[in-house]
Amino acid sequence: MTDATGPQIEVTNNAAARRYEVHVDGELAGLTTYDLVGEQVVFTHAEVYPKFEGHGIGSALARAALDDVIAQEKVITPRCPFIVDYVRRHPSYLEYVDPQHRQRISED
Secondary structure: OOOOOOOOOEEEHHHHHHHEEEEEOOOEEEEEEEEOOOEEEEEEEEEOHHHHHOOOOHHHHHHHHHHHHHHHHOEEEOOOOOHHHHHHHOHHHHHHHHHHHHHHHHHH
């Protein structure tokens, strides 16, 4: 029987491993890795495990990670294609992207 509220999705910042992790019903479903460079959070890789693909898990991960960076008043530097594409589809994040990458995202 399926819970009417759907799966429980939780995104956490595993700062020790420098990655945001997304869990679905307590199971690790994907992650996005980052490096810290001064005030910039440089996203380098993102993946959702095959079992969880196609259910909006990647979008939930990207949204939570980017929102957390903004809340910390840091600058987003998207080098990972998935994060770049997410920002491109959600231009409200552009103002928080470092100027060099903002220009590239806007031009593509």
